[in-house]
Amino acid sequence: MKKNPFDLTGKSAIVTGASSGLGKQFAIALAEAGANVAIFARRKQKLEETKEALIALGSDAIAVSCDVTDTKGIKKAIKEVEEKYGRIDILVNNAGVATVSPSEIHTDEEWNRVINTNLNAVFFVAREVGKIMIDQKYGKIINIGSIHSNVAIPNLPITAYCASKGGVQMLTKALAVEWAKHNITVNAIGPSYFPTEMTDAALTSPAFQEQIKAQCPIGRTGRPEELDGAILYFASDASSFTTGQLLSVDGGWTAI
Numbered sequence: 001m002k003k004n005p006f007d008l009t010g011k012s013a014i015v016t017g018a019s020s021g022l023g024k025q026f027a028i029a030l031a032e033a034g035a036n037v038a039i040f041a042r043r044k045q046k047l048e049e050t051k052e053a054l055i056a057l058g059s060d061a062i063a064v065s066c067d068v069t070d071t072k073g074i075k076k077a078i079k080e081v082e083e084k085y086g087r088i089d090i091l092v093n094n095a096g097v098a099t100v101s102p103s104e105i106h107t108d109e110e111w112n113r114v115i116n117t118n119l120n121a122v123f124f125v126a127r128e129v130g131k132i133m134i135d136q137k138y139g140k141i142i143n144i145g146s147i148h149s150n151v152a153i154p155n156l157p158i159t160a161y162c163a164s165k166g167g168v169q170m171l172t173k174a175l176a177v178e179w180a181k182h183n184i185t186v187n188a189i190g191p192s193y194f195p196t197e198m199t200d201a202a203l204t205s206p207a208f209q210e211q212i213k214a215q216c217p218i219g220r221t222g223r224p225e226e227l228d229g230a231i232l233y234f235a236s237d238a239s240s241f242t243t244g245q246l247l248s249v250d251g252g253w254t255a256i
């Protein structure tokens, strides 16, 4: 029988920011496909809840407390994963934050927090995991971008977020080109709006819901499980000849 190209049995993965939201969903999708998943975030209790859900799916999951903006902490966390699994096949660089602030009053602190978490940390984690993937001559890196990797949005001042996610797309291309020779693919996913802690405030606004209906051809927010296909494609050998790409999962938002 032909092997299922999306099967992740025996693979080991890291998902950053898996204590909630899309990161938790990505970890579950990988575990359901057979991967052992190490999850990183700062909130220990919520991380443990995700870990229990993964173990219930048969994954040999571990929860690792890690602030992805702390380069020493990243190295320690990745060492723990390498010791546990012996290799790291998949990295989902998902941890992220958003801030809503008109640019003319945007503080240095908030700008730096968004860029440090959404862009700098994506590079720092990829750099450390990349060393292991280069040695093992195999790796699948998936960075979580956004529709705001490509387009801004009226009525929602999120310039730091847009800048960070635009950076994620170019970082994805540059790493893909640099590490192709090591049999590492680097791709990105660009979701539109999905209900999570990050989007809770915006999505409870009736005016913003109307804006989504107007800007998104499918006319609604996404359901987290509608990202499963994209993550499994990029995490598995189904995408062995695809690198440097951002796949928009956005109900057609960026098609218009």
Ligand SMILES: NC(=O)c1ccc[n+]([C@@H]2O[C@H](COP(=O)([O-])OP(=O)(O)OC[C@H]3O[C@@H](n4cnc5c(N)ncnc54)[C@H](OP(=O)(O)O)[C@@H]3O)[C@@H](O)[C@H]2O)c1
Pocket: 016, 017, 018, 019, 020, 021, 022, 023, 040, 041, 042, 043, 044, 046, 066, 067, 068, 069, 094, 095, 096, 097, 117, 144, 145, 146, 147, 190, 191, 192, 193, 194, 195, 196, 197, 198, 199
């Ligand atoms: N929801 C959407 O509509 C949407 C759309 C496009 C892209 N995205 C992207 O999807 C990713 C996940 O967002 P979400 O919507 O699922 O939001 P969320 O529920 O707020 O999750 C964010 C995750 O990132 C983690 N995190 C934040 N700062 C961190 C840090 N310094 N160190 C370690 N972990 C950190 C949080 O964990 P702790 O607080 O426990 O550390 C949490 O698990 C983000 O990159 C976001 O930009 C989301």
